[in-house]
Amino acid sequence: MVETPATAPKIEESPDLLSRRGFMQLAWGALAAFLGGVAANSLRFLFPNVVYEPSQKFNAGPAVDYPLGVSLKWMREQRVWVVRREQGLYALWGRCTHLGCTPSWFGGEDRFKCPCHGSNFSPQGDVIAGPAPKPLWHCKIELASNGDLIIDKAVLENRPGFRENAPYFVDTQGA
Ligand code: FES
Structure with a gap:
């Protein structure tokens, strides 16, 4: 006959078992920390980097304020010349198409001249001398209902036949 003890023997946990559990x-x-980091980095891709640049559109004021010729009014602030011809108005971006310098207007010679490598441009922006490979860019320009000119430097055109029409030209004849 087998004798059974009245109470079960007490098993002591060894210090080794505890350290394994802790490990x-x-x-x-x-x-968990690693997976959390991976998940956080994956979520980061849902929110792309955005560069908040100032708007390229500006109000150049009343069209009637621009007399015939090239206005330097917005050159310093917006790098744009507003040009009025008999037929209407257009806006030229003051950035040389060679390497990006800022040309200056020489009214006596009826041309823009770039100080960097000598490119010359007509009042319409066409290259008449120097290394510039293409005409100056015309900016989008519109006449608001209150008579102000709205110029957008983010929309550009320099091809003859296109730059003379809306939205790169405001016909003010009869206005
Ligand atoms: S940047 Fe204007 S001519 Fe070179």
Whole structure:
């Protein structure tokens, strides 16, 4: 006959068992932290970097304020010349098409001259001398209902036949 003890023997946990358990908790914690980091970095791609640049559109004021010729009014602030001809108005972006310098207007010679490498441009923006490979850009220009000129430097055209028409030209004849 087998004798059974009245109470079960007490099993003592060894210090080794505790340290193994602690190690596993640490490992799970590290894995959770790693996966959390991966998830956070993945979520970051849902929010692309955005460069908040100032608007390229500006109000150049009443069209009637521009007399015949080239106005330098917005050159310093917006790098734009507003030009009035008999037929209407257009806006030229003051950036040389060679390497991007800012030309100056020489009214006595009826041309823009670039100080960097000598390109010359007609009042329409066509290249008449120097290394510039193409005409100056005309900006989008519109006449608002209150008579103001709205110029948008983000919309550009320099091809003859296109730049003389809306939205790169405001016909003011009869206005
Ligand atoms: S940048 Fe104007 S000519 Fe070179």
